[in-house]
Amino acid sequence: MLTPNLSYANLKDSYLFYHIAQKTGAWLNEHPGARLYRMGIGDVSLPLAPAVIAALHAAADDQSVKERFHGYMPECGAPFLRETIAGYYGKRNVSLSPDEVFVSSGASDELGDLLDLFDRSNRALIIEPAYPAYVDANIMAGREIVHLPSGPDNHFLPLPRPGIEADLIYLCSPNNPTGAVFNREQLAAWVSWANARGAVILFDAAYEAFIEEDLPHSIFEIPGAETCAIEICSLSKTAGFTGTRLGYTVIPKALERGGLSLNAMWVRNRTTKTNGISYILQRAGAAVFTDEGQKQIHANIRIYKENARVLMAALDEAGIRYWGGKNAPYIWMECPGGMGSWEFFDRLLNEIQVVGTPGEGFGACGEGFFRFSTFGDPADTREAASRLTALLRKI
Numbered sequence: 001m002l003t004p005n006l007s008y009a010n011l012k013d014s015y016l017f018y019h020i021a022q023k024t025g026a027w028l029n030e031h032p033g034a035r036l037y038r039m040g041i042g043d044v045s046l047p048l049a050p051a052v053i054a055a056l057h058a059a060a061d062d063q064s065v066k067e068r069f070h071g072y073m074p075e076c077g078a079p080f081l082r083e084t085i086a087g088y089y090g091k092r093n094v095s096l097s098p099d100e101v102f103v104s105s106g107a108s109d110e111l112g113d114l115l116d117l118f119d120r121s122n123r124a125l126i127i128e129p130a131y132p133a134y135v136d137a138n139i140m141a142g143r144e145i146v147h148l149p150s151g152p153d154n155h156f157l158p159l160p161r162p163g164i165e166a167d168l169i170y171l172c173s174p175n176n177p178t179g180a181v182f183n184r185e186q187l188a189a190w191v192s193w194a195n196a197r198g199a200v201i202l203f204d205a206a207y208e209a210f211i212e213e214d215l216p217h218s219i220f221e222i223p224g225a226e227t228c229a230i231e232i233c234s235l236s237k238t239a240g241f242t243g244t245r246l247g248y249t250v251i252p253k254a255l256e257r258g259g260l261s262l263n264a265m266w267v268r269n270r271t272t273k274t275n276g277i278s279y280i281l282q283r284a285g286a287a288v289f290t291d292e293g294q295k296q297i298h299a300n301i302r303i304y305k306e307n308a309r310v311l312m313a314a315l316d317e318a319g320i321r322y323w324g325g326k327n328a329p330y331i332w333m334e335c336p337g338g339m340g341s342w343e344f345f346d347r348l349l350n351e352i353q354v355v356g357t358p359g360e361g362f363g364a365c366g367e368g369f370f371r372f373s374t375f376g377d378p379a380d381t382r383e384a385a386s387r388l389t390a391l392l393r394k395i
């Protein structure tokens with residue numbers, strides 16, 4: 001008889017954002033006609049940039065003409081997009097060859113799929129609080145997880161220390177959920193730790209476009225990263241592609257383990273397991289990196305940053321400690337009055353109809369904290385901030 005993957009028994013009953021969607025759905029059923037101010041999941045509220053829409057239309061037209069029609073696309077990405085993305089890194093003095101860039105359907109899909117490259121016996125080091133998919137994907141793969149807690153004492157940016165035994169390490173910077181960003185020296189410490197022990201860093205750069213201070217956008221700005229890191233990025237948050245789906249992964253050719261090239265292994269994997277990303281979406285993705293596209297996506301990012309400013313002002317007025325918001329689209333606050341994070345979630349939902357994300361959902365050390373996404377509609381965010389101010393006065 002077939003044996004299912006028994007590791008699923010080690011997962012929580014449901015995935016964090018699915019659980020929240022179910023909870024808020026149930027609340028809406030009990031309160032017909034009520035409206036919610038959603039600042040939970042980091043889903044964008046602004047439409048795609050005009051340059052992206054124009055590229056989507058033009059690419060759809062290409063598909064209607066025999067001479068410009070595209071069938072299967074190259075599994076690792078269209079050359080035009082791989083070159084464009086390599087050029088984007090080049091502007092930050094990171095020199096990549098286009099075949100070190102793989103076009104993907106998004107960072108979350110890729111973070112799970114990449115685990116195919118590593119043996120189950122490898123231990124995964126996850127800095128917590130963490131994006132819950134890191135943990136869940138490794139549990140599904142039956143891999144041992146080493147949890148490295150972080151907190152206000154180290155500004156949610158822990159560094160390697162003796163005694164940490166792991167083979168794969170997840171670094172997310174700017175961080176989801178805390179908004180903390182590693183500086184060059186801190187990343188250099190992780191790079192030298194990984195190179196010294198033959199570990200591999202999975203660097204999640206999904207929020208790099210939100211950095212406004214002089215901080216690294218890519219692990220490959222750090223010398224030595226090319227022999228120990230894979231970078232995963234996405235256009236979801238950068239360019240509003242959450243519902244459109246496009247991302248990219250960088251695997252340097254210099255990255256080898258056990259005598260094997262991880263770049264060549266990933267080519268083998270993609271050519272077997274995918275038929276590439278659609279031509280239309282890859283044209284849309286390329287439009288993001290044009291001068292016009294960059295100007296337009298940064299105009300949207302400025303709107304999300306104004307949302308962050310409004311929320312931070314509400315927390316400042318209430319005297320609540322928080323992190324993030326400046327170089328990241330998330331605000332990570334301390335729950336008021338020592339409240340638990342799910343209790344605070346329920347109070348926000350029931351009393352002011354605001355939805356956020358309880359810190360406990362990002363790992364045990366997230367208990368007592370709460371995350372707001374700044375990707376909401378600006379008018380909703382202003383209303384939510386004023387309701388939050390009123391509630392925090394009462395608590």
Ligand code: MLT
Pocket residue numbers: 040041042043108131176373
């Ligand atoms: C989040 O809210 O943490 C993200 O939107 C989830 C994701 O990117 O999948």
